[in-house]
């Protein structure tokens with residue numbers, strides 16, 4: 001790894017999270033985040049079936065429209081996951097000005113933090129990263145570690 005990233009384990013229970021975009025990447029990240037918090041706000045004109053379901057169940061708040069700068073107010077952690085690079089980059093810029101930690105799914109160099117793959121059981125949570133260099137290696141490692149932890153970690 002050229003630049004390994006230091007893993008931190010955040011208490012998300014009092015943090016406000018914003019996810020911009022409602023596609024496959026956003027769904028995967030919300031699925032992971034729902035293990036740790038219910039303070040998730042999604043902003044996207046369209047969303048996948050599972051995201052829609054979580055919104056209907058009240059597990060996340062869904063603002064069904066394009067992102068606006070005002071949506072960042074009061075947020076602690078932001079994930080830009082739209083399919084519009086310009087939009088993601090504007091979100092990163094706005095977050096930097098406001099001192100909000102930001103991740104964007106389209107360009108690792110712009111991320112304050114990387115989104116890990118997760119493996120877990122009742123006692124242990126593992127976050128896995130290749131430092132952004134090889135997502136496939138990360139997925140393989142996640143599968144091995146989940147096996148060691150002895151539980152199917154794919155469902156919430």
Ligand SMILES: C[C@@]1(CC(=O)O)C2=NC(=C\c3[nH]c(c(CCC(=O)O)c3CC(=O)O)Cc3[nH]c(c(CC(=O)O)c3CCC(=O)O)/C=C3\N/C(=C\2)[C@@H](CCC(=O)O)[C@]3(C)CC(=O)O)/[C@H]1CCC(=O)O
Pocket residue numbers: 025028029032103104105106107108109111113114115116117118128129130131132133134135138139142
């Ligand atoms: C682990 C996981 C977590 C999650 O997303 O939940 C995750 N990516 C996963 C899957 C995945 N990623 C990609 C594909 C399509 C591959 C293909 O096409 O072959 C697939 C497979 C799929 O989607 O099925 C492509 C891709 N990924 C990034 C870029 C942009 C770039 O590299 O600059 C592009 C090109 C996008 C484009 O083309 O525009 C960037 C990032 N992806 C990260 C995390 C962060 C570093 C993780 C690490 O350090 O290893 C990092 C750096 C930043 C971030 O996003 O935080 C999850 C596996 C979950 C699991 O199954 O366990």
Ligand SMILES: NC(=O)c1ccc[n+]([C@@H]2O[C@H](COP(=O)([O-])OP(=O)(O)OC[C@H]3O[C@@H](n4cnc5c(N)ncnc54)[C@H](O)[C@@H]3O)[C@@H](O)[C@H]2O)c1
Pocket residue numbers: 020021022023024025026043044045046047048065066067081082083084087104105106135
């Ligand atoms: N980091 C990763 O692991 C990874 C993996 C695959 C792709 N990607 C990148 O992530 C991007 C998103 O991937 P996807 O598969 O989820 O895309 P997708 O096309 O399935 O979904 C895009 C979503 O963004 C929403 N959107 C578009 N403009 C918006 C705006 N202005 N405000 C709010 N929401 C908006 C759309 O409504 C849609 O819900 C891709 O374009 C690619 O660059 C990253």
